[in-house]
Amino acid sequence: MKVQTRRASAKVPHEADTLSFMHRKMPAGSGICYWNVESSGHFGKDCDKGHELAREYLDYIGRHPTNGATTLLGCIVNDMVRLRQEERLPSRNHLTGVEIGFLGEVNRYAMATMVAVVKTKGNPEGGVA
Template identity: 55%
Template sequence: MKSVADTGRSDDLSFVVLKGKAGGGFDYWNVESTGDYSADCELGRRLGVEYLEYIGLHPTNGNVSLLGCIVDSMMARRREPHTSYGRHATGVEIAFLATVNGYAMATSKVVTDQDA
């Protein structure tokens, strides 16, 4: 797993890669399931924390839509017939999103309490 560099480009994330095809762009979820649910969940949690640290370091207008791009790539990858899970999310995606959601809930609680 590559470490997050400090360039502010989304491909600094270990799971984001440049596409090699015409049209370019990024594959925002270049992650394979191990087939072991527990190992996948651990990987998903690590990637979730990596993402959260990255957006904390780079709170840019471009990164406002980064989570949507990641989820879109997740959905595209899991629709591919070569995965053993068919059209279902693996532990990697489930744990990644649960990690991000946990931080979102905690942040929302702080903001809500400040507004009260």
């Protein structure tokens, strides 16, 4: 199922100016930091923070379904990976609870959406299964 997107107009705020975990790099024009989040070192608290940031992201893309927003998650994940190069012991994971919580919450919403789509349409491409 394709989601209808639109070109961003002057009325749509830039994600780096809206989302708390992003910022514009300096000097001006040198890009966007899509994931600027520090881990507290406490997995449970970090997961809660990740869930909160995911809901912030989901609210943004729900309110602004632009062509640019369709690539936003990939940019966020790319910066997550770039930030978390070191392996964490004893789990041997690279991601912290913040990233795991963020991605888990986005996945939970994606699953809920697809359950509704499949129940309504019969299959994800539309029509009857």
